Amino acid sequence: MRILAIRNLSIAIGLAMLAGCGGQSGESATVTPETTPPAASQTETTAPELATQAPATAADCAGEQGLTYICGVQGVEDLLRLGNTGMMLGSGMSNATTPAHMYLINPVTMEFADLIHGPNFSQSHDTAMFPNCPGPLNLDSFSVHGMSVHESSSGIFSVYTTSHGEREAIEVYELNTSGAVPALAWKGCVMLPANTFANSVARLADGGFVTTKMMDPTQGFGSLQGGGITGNVFEWHPGGEVVAVAGTELSGANGIAVSEDERYMYVAAFGSREVIRFDRSTSPIGTQTVSIDIVPDNIRWGTDGKLLTAGNNYVAPDVCSGQGCATGWSVLEIDAETLEVTRVAGADQTVALQGVSSALQIDNELWIGTFNDDRIGKLSR
Numbered sequence: 001m002r003i004l005a006i007r008n009l010s011i012a013i014g015l016a017m018l019a020g021c022g023g024q025s026g027e028s029a030t031v032t033p034e035t036t037p038p039a040a041s042q043t044e045t046t047a048p049e050l051a052t053q054a055p056a057t058a059a060d061c062a063g064e065q066g067l068t069y070i071c072g073v074q075g076v077e078d079l080l081r082l083g084n085t086g087m088m089l090g091s092g093m094s095n096a097t098t099p100a101h102m103y104l105i106n107p108v109t110m111e112f113a114d115l116i117h118g119p120n121f122s123q124s125h126d127t128a129m130f131p132n133c134p135g136p137l138n139l140d141s142f143s144v145h146g147m148s149v150h151e152s153s154s155g156i157f158s159v160y161t162t163s164h165g166e167r168e169a170i171e172v173y174e175l176n177t178s179g180a181v182p183a184l185a186w187k188g189c190v191m192l193p194a195n196t197f198a199n200s201v202a203r204l205a206d207g208g209f210v211t212t213k214m215m216d217p218t219q220g221f222g223s224l225q226g227g228g229i230t231g232n233v234f235e236w237h238p239g240g241e242v243v244a245v246a247g248t249e250l251s252g253a254n255g256i257a258v259s260e261d262e263r264y265m266y267v268a269a270f271g272s273r274e275v276i277r278f279d280r281s282t283s284p285i286g287t288q289t290v291s292i293d294i295v296p297d298n299i300r301w302g303t304d305g306k307l308l309t310a311g312n313n314y315v316a317p318d319v320c321s322g323q324g325c326a327t328g329w330s331v332l333e334i335d336a337e338t339l340e341v342t343r344v345a346g347a348d349q350t351v352a353l354q355g356v357s358s359a360l361q362i363d364n365e366l367w368i369g370t371f372n373d374d375r376i377g378k379l380s381r
Helices: none
Strands: 068-071 079-081 088-092 101-106 111-114 121-123 147-153 156-163 169-176 183-191 197-203 209-215 232-236 253-258 264-269 274-279 286-291 294-301 306-313 329-335 341-347 356-362 365-370 375-380
Touching: 079 147, 079 356, 088 147, 088 365, 147 197, 156 183, 156 197, 232 253, 264 294, 264 306, 274 294, 294 329, 306 365, 329 365
Parallel strands: 121 183, 197 253, 209 253, 253 294, 294 356
Antiparallel strands: 068 375, 079 088, 088 101, 101 111, 147 156, 156 169, 169 183, 197 209, 209 232, 253 264, 264 274, 274 286, 294 306, 306 329, 306 356, 329 341, 356 365, 365 375
């Protein structure tokens, strides 16, 4: 894999455009991508030059079934829009042969760069915010799985990720895109309870988060096949402890998104093939559930009060199981108010891109991530 150098990065961020997009009072320069994004007409995007080299390519990187690929990235399980920069941020899950990555991706030029394995990555522990974090990352034993991004000031982003390996934790970074060259700094972590395999995370306005426990890692992924309860949602606020949210017990709790006012959480149940809306304003917590015909993974806000979830088309385990079994995949749009579901995109089991885990809409394009492949895909919508 060729890791691209970044130079001549100039990012224009229209903070005035963001002030009228539903931000918190007194925080007009703040963007929380886990909430509904501003309409395209309210956003000015300047896509910067990311690299002078072409991205690394695989031999079979030709487009197919309406898909255009960026190849050479690995395990981009999650994709996020990076504020108003015109860029995307992609996770890079570790595996037996590949270390963890975090990718900055230019959707216009189709170029990318790794933010972790380079000279502009550093570790600086914020002990005031994260006093119980044991210390810096072990770069030989961690992952970048689910992500959440929050723009704290012009060109400065907090990045929260779920991570596995030496420790199960929410790892927190600061990404600075305001200079000539972007810089990523690890800032701290919040340790998660024992016997947790976390999947997705959504940052809250006070710097806390909600995150999904998918399963007990000692039980393995086979525990998800029966549709029984395997996990739940955890919540954390600065200065407090990680607590389980009562009433959120699910089969394979996976993707999570939070409404702008933080009243509602939308969680994908991987094992039972459902999306659940939790009402955080009621006690006990309110729930509404919709069943779907895919194995839903991440959830992202799309446009006009709609959510996007993506995942493999469901095939019974006795017919097709394991990572080597291609099922094809779909992208579903869910109305956040009515929970009405519409299939908006997908591909069959013959395409190279399988193991789909995320869908991100930017303008009229859908970007597709995968938990185990060497590429991401783009579809016109």
